[in-house]
């Protein structure tokens with residue numbers, strides 16, 4: 001690989017002792033190393049308050065990689081690139097020590113001043129860190145400087161604007177990489193390929209041929225140890241404002257003129273501007289929410305949300321959201337985009353179902369009019385996770401029976417064809433950031449518009465006196481979610497059968 005593909009980089013990891021670093025970032029950086037995408041000219045400086053030293057960090061990195069079940073042949077060599085600097089990020093004086101340590105290590109590892117600052121910490125620190133990095137001259141290196149920001153990017157539009165203003169004091173928009181890990185998923189990245197590299201789909205990709213699109217991201221897990229965070233967030237802010245909306249944009253945007261970052265972003269922003277605003281008064285017509293009660297999942301009894309750690313026993317926080325988005329432009333007018341996400345649901349699954357319109361006249365439906373019609377709508381299913389692939393559901397002839405049809409599936413499963421596990425989303429995104437490719441990161445305009453869309457809905461819910469609808473853990477959400485589609489004449493397609 002050329003040097004361009006093996007960037008020489010220092011990564012300053014704020015929050016090096018935390019959960020995200022351990023579960024996602026260390027295994028991802030290691031995978032980049034063992035797959036040859038990182039040169040030997042890289043270092044990671046971990047920062048947190050704990051009084052660790054280089055060796056303690058290395059021991060923890062090794063443990064994280066072992067726990068991720070990755071092959072450990074190169075682990076010693078890899079860990080020697082890790083260094084630890086204990087400090088409180090609110091202590092301004094410590095940033096000079098950081099700069100000095102970076103310069104020493106850049107000399108030792110022949111790194112030309114390229115620096116990534118990865119904020120794997122609580123969001124209240126993001127602004128302070130960015131400003132201190134600038135004020136103390138850390139960002140004045142000879143190479144490039146990039147800032148990676150974890151979610152949540154704000155809590156609503158005003159807080160997101162405040163955070164953005166703070167980080168923009170120190171970094172320009174093109175130096176900022178706002179992580180949305182769904183944009184790093186293999187099959188989310190595949191949406192553009194399916195749409196723009198196949199002659200059979202693009203002509204049909206509009207309101208003349210598509211009746212509705214359904215996006216589900218369901219989880220089996222509850223809030224685990226994140227009750228405190230989740231209480232202030234809820235499913236709408238945690239999943240819909242970012243991950244689900246990003247999938248809607250990739251499905252609905254016009255083809256970019258080139259696959260360049262600015263072109264893709266500009267198409268996403270254009271379609272986001274066409275998403276119909278929903279006022280607080282209209283919120284209940286478009287979005288419904290729910291909260292899980294106790295139930296049984298995979299033969300295990302699980303508690304209700306209100307009994308979880310750090311959760312208010314009278315909490316009205318939603319753990320489930322189902323909603324309808326309308327895009328008021330020529331391509332999509334009249335086509336609902338339904339989104340649904342929740343915790344403690346029946347299965348862990350993210351799928352997109354594109355339902356095509358029925359034929360204006362179908363001789364097989366006509367023929368079967370008096371019987372139960374066996375014609376199935378054509379569906380394109382994009383399996384995002386845990387299985388990765390595409391299914392096209394067509395109608396075929398029922399074997400032996402003249403004039404009777406049966407739904408047939410054309411399946412492409414990614415793992416069964418390639419026989420390999422696809423890279424972790426974080427692995428791709430860290431690598432993209434090293435290469436300076438911001439296509440799969442959220443631009444400020446996307447974040448800005450998405451909060452503007454979501455805020456009236458969360459305001460309506462926080463002002464409401466109504467109790468929240470409950471759903472039993474292990475189900476697909478409250479009945480209201482089914483009704484949302486029924487009133488438009490549709491139904492959620494059962495994911496386990498697709």
Ligand SMILES: NC(=O)C1=CN([C@@H]2O[C@H](COP(=O)(O)OP(=O)(O)OC[C@H]3O[C@@H](n4cnc5c(N)ncnc54)[C@H](OP(=O)(O)O)[C@@H]3O)[C@@H](O)[C@H]2O)C=CC1
Pocket residue numbers: 014015016017018019020021047048049050087088089090119120121122123150151152
């Ligand atoms: N965990 C996950 O799966 C996900 C996390 N995120 C986001 O990533 C970020 C980090 O999350 P997570 O790793 O779970 O959080 P943790 O609470 O596990 O980690 C927080 C880190 O910040 C450090 N820290 C806290 N205060 C200070 C301080 N004043 N100075 C220096 N270091 C400090 C802690 O170390 P110490 O105590 O030693 O100082 C620790 O390393 C958050 O923004 C979260 O929303 C996003 C998606 C998923």
Ligand SMILES: O=C1O[C@H](COP(=O)(O)O)[C@@H](O)[C@H](O)[C@H]1O
Pocket residue numbers: 151217219238239350
């Ligand atoms: O960002 C988040 O995503 C996870 C779900 O991610 P996935 O890749 O497992 O689908 C969710 O559990 C978490 O609450 C949210 O913050």
